[in-house]
Amino acid sequence: MNLPASSNLAPSELAYVPFVSVANIMRLVHHVGIERFLRDLAGHIEADFKRWPEFDKTPRVASHVPGGVIELMPTADDTLYGFKYVNGHPKNTRTGHQTVTAFGVLSEVSTGYPVLLTEMTVLTALRTAATSALVAKYLAPTGAEIMAMIGNGAQCEFQAMAFRALCGINRLRLYDIDPTATAKAKRNLEAQGFEITTCSSAQDAVISAEVITTCTADKQYATILTDNMVGRGLHINAIGGDCPGKTELHPDILRRAGIFVEYPEQTRIEGEIQQLPEDHPVTELWQVMRGETEGRRDAAQLTLFDSVGFAIEDFSALRYVRNLIQGTNFAENLDMLADPDDPRDLFGMFERAAR
Ligand SMILES: NC(=O)c1ccc[n+]([C@@H]2O[C@H](COP(=O)([O-])OP(=O)(O)OC[C@H]3O[C@@H](n4cnc5c(N)ncnc54)[C@H](O)[C@@H]3O)[C@@H](O)[C@H]2O)c1
Numbered sequence: 001m002n003l004p005a006s007s008n009l010a011p012s013e014l015a016y017v018p019f020v021s022v023a024n025i026m027r028l029v030h031h032v033g034i035e036r037f038l039r040d041l042a043g044h045i046e047a048d049f050k051r052w053p054e055f056d057k058t059p060r061v062a063s064h065v066p067g068g069v070i071e072l073m074p075t076a077d078d079t080l081y082g083f084k085y086v087n088g089h090p091k092n093t094r095t096g097h098q099t100v101t102a103f104g105v106l107s108e109v110s111t112g113y114p115v116l117l118t119e120m121t122v123l124t125a126l127r128t129a130a131t132s133a134l135v136a137k138y139l140a141p142t143g144a145e146i147m148a149m150i151g152n153g154a155q156c157e158f159q160a161m162a163f164r165a166l167c168g169i170n171r172l173r174l175y176d177i178d179p180t181a182t183a184k185a186k187r188n189l190e191a192q193g194f195e196i197t198t199c200s201s202a203q204d205a206v207i208s209a210e211v212i213t214t215c216t217a218d219k220q221y222a223t224i225l226t227d228n229m230v231g232r233g234l235h236i237n238a239i240g241g242d243c244p245g246k247t248e249l250h251p252d253i254l255r256r257a258g259i260f261v262e263y264p265e266q267t268r269i270e271g272e273i274q275q276l277p278e279d280h281p282v283t284e285l286w287q288v289m290r291g292e293t294e295g296r297r298d299a300a301q302l303t304l305f306d307s308v309g310f311a312i313e314d315f316s317a318l319r320y321v322r323n324l325i326q327g328t329n330f331a332e333n334l335d336m337l338a339d340p341d342d343p344r345d346l347f348g349m350f351e352r353a354a355r
Contacts, residue, residue, distance in 0.1 A: 052286035059266035129162035144210035151216035227252035
């Protein structure tokens with residue numbers, strides 16, 4: 001509703017965009033229940049992967065800055081456009097900052113008007129975990145019960161929760177170069193009912209594990225896993241290699257693994273496969289989910305999800321949150337869009353503010 005020119009400067013209906021704060025996203029997830037939230041979110045991601053060709057796609061726009069990266073991740077279908085702002089600064093935790101922070105916007109394609117603005121730091125941890133566990137449902141060895149988790153920082157517990165919610169994995173072997181990170185994860189995860197073993201090295205952590213999650217943060221070609229540490233028939237969920245010059249796995253592992261990716265055009269720049277020739281074969285997950293391509297070939301195959309995080313996962317998360325907040329108090333209205341009573345009289349509205 002547009003206000004008459006003579007009225008005060010109170011925002012009109014069109015000025016408002018629903019905003020979901022950090023406090024509200026946490027309330028919302030607890031309200032739904034984190035395991036149900038992760039399963040439903042994975043359902044949204046799977047549904048969007050299954051209609052992959054409908055999306056406008058591009059590798060994310062990365063600005064490499066000293067100590068990290070700042071990225072914009074856009075995508076759109078016929079009706080909605082979404083983007084996420086996200087950073088990755090591995091040294092941030094030393095000064096009390098998060099390695100990864102994010103927020104996102106969903107807009108209507110028909111008008112370009114935003115319909116949702118939300119925090120996405122917590123939501124990124126949830127969507128990354130939901131994607132990992134969804135992919136593991138397709139690729140992990142049947143009956144997997146034990147997961148090694150190398151890197152016990154901010155993403156760690158969310159990954160664990162998603163693997164339990166979607167794959168039934170409840171036994172975890174934790175390792176981090178910083179023992180205080182492992183102690184934190186152990187405390188948090190035991191409180192959630194997980195069976196935890198803390199390990200003295202990455203090599204120790206992978207013993208008896210059927211799934212290995214690498215979730216470290218270091219801006220270098222790191223070698224968290226070497227080929228001799230990884231047996232046949234396992235599934236590797238590699239999260240932390242997601243930027244040029246930032247990887248976690250020795251290339252020999254990649255040469256022997258069946259490699260599954262989100263969007264090859266982005267993964268070849270940012271993923272573990274940046275270490276391989278550009279034509280090295282990879283399988284696109286959306287085709288596996290549609291049943292058009294084989295997932296795990298046999299029980300002996302080593303499978304690798306070379307995760308970098310793609311815009312469609314954020315789009316799915318934005319879409320899911322938008323649906324959830326309808327008619328609730330989990331969002332507040334922000335006066336975000338200028339809405340002059342005559343759409344072409346933006347200046348008139350601006351001038352009235354001086355009076
Ligand atoms: N693929 C995706 O979609 C996606 C999404 C979010 C984050 N990430 C990436 O996941 C990684 C983890 O993110 P986070 O928010 O948990 O970071 P974080 O900084 O909170 O935690 C990283 C942990 O890794 C540990 N670590 C570093 N080097 C290690 C090594 N060599 N061996 C064992 N542990 C080591 C650190 O001590 C720290 O506890 C980052 O690299 C981030 O960029 C990827």
